[in-house]
Amino acid sequence: MSSEPTTTTTTAARTRRAEPINTHTARNGAVTYWFQVDVGTKPDGSRDRRKFTYRTKAEARKELRRITTEVAAGTYAKPSTMTVDQACDVWLAGRRRIRKVTVYSYENDLKPVRRYLGGKQLQKLTKADGDALVAWMLTEARTSPRHYRDASLAGQVVAVVAAHPEGISVAEVAAALPGDVHSALAKLLATGRVSRLRRGVYAPPAADNATVETATRGLSPQTVRSTLTTFSAVVQSYVDQGVLPRNVIALVERPKDADPDEQAQHPGDSPVEVTAKSWTLAEVGDFREAVRDHRLFACWLLSCYGMRRSEVLGLRWSAVDLDTGTLSVRRGRVSVGSDTVEGAPKSKRSRRDLPLPEDVTEALRALKTTQKREAMALGVPWSDDRLVAAREDGVPLRPESYTDAFHRLRARAGLRRIHLKGLRNTSVSLMLDQGHPPHIVAAWHGHDPAVTLSIYSDVKADELRAVGASLFA
Known part of the structure; x- marks a missing residue:
């Protein structure tokens, strides 16, 4: 009797590897x-x-x-005790090869972040923190105690004025504080945080203006969006470095601008003056006529032809050739806090040579003759290195002063409210309306053609009316 061989396989029990705890x-x-x-x-x-x-x-x-x-x-982030405030410091210190005014803009964008989230650990930052930051900025950032943590110039001016209920002159405020107190007082007066007893004398706000500050507690949606953009760039840099797993600030919804038609007016509120993006051809023509006798008529014409404020204020006579009617844009003057800084133009495209229209050439020639006569009367030296936008004694205009003067002249002419940069928008829009190619319009204004079409062009009501009427004409 034969039997088949039996194979017995013994499998050792495999025990699960213990975790190394x-x-x-x-x-x-x-x-x-x-x-x-x-x-x-x-x-x-x-x-x-x-x-x-x-x-x-x-x-x-x-x-x-x-x-x-x-x-x-590859997504592990090493533990770190770095705070949001420290992260902003490191990020700002690493921003090189950019203009000083750009760094200053970043610093301003990050101020609300530092005040609200500065002490929080960066790795513990959540989307909820970003949402809370937006809510705080929109509702109470302007009047919250955190807003004055860094002792801003506006807060110091308010404190000085509050200590003089009988009134204090601008000269006394300027002597007590460094910086551009004139611009600070103008903004505080517009928001009702100080009152003006008479010309050049300010006092604490009157009782009937106590509600004005309540209406302006929050920051504008545009300011909030700018802050979120810069803050998101800070967080993203630490994501790229492996300190954070993801950018939670990029997930925060950006607030939109309020629709003026949907803003309900409460009883007793003054109507809100809506700021337009640009003017029509007739409006900019009315402005030109209204400032024709102004001493700086040539500067206003340059703004109407689309030059940036920094370019107008940084223009020197050495860059103007009145014989050939050409102008070279090579320098710009911008505000950086309480200082004014002169440097290279905003971008490589901004460096350009412009053949000037006849009216601008004549206005510049008249201004140069006027300034030479003023210099002789005051005994001030004259040279072609002098700035075009200067006072009678040759002192350069501050950018804020130029903007304030524009709004005074605009209001005096009874024209719609626009920002000073709205003149640049108007110039781009009108040139495009007249059929000029976008790349030529962009070259005149010193920026990219895509920017010309996406940002600066503005459709007018007459153009919409013409399009609609022509469809089945």
């Missing part, structure tokens, strides 16, 4: 659980092995799996 018992009997994991490499190339300790084994096991998974996926 160790136990430590302190002298007082407290038990903690810890493990070590390689989380990357150090700057010198050696492995970066770190120790993690937790109170319970369940928490240690959960974190071990999370950390090892993120390390394998």
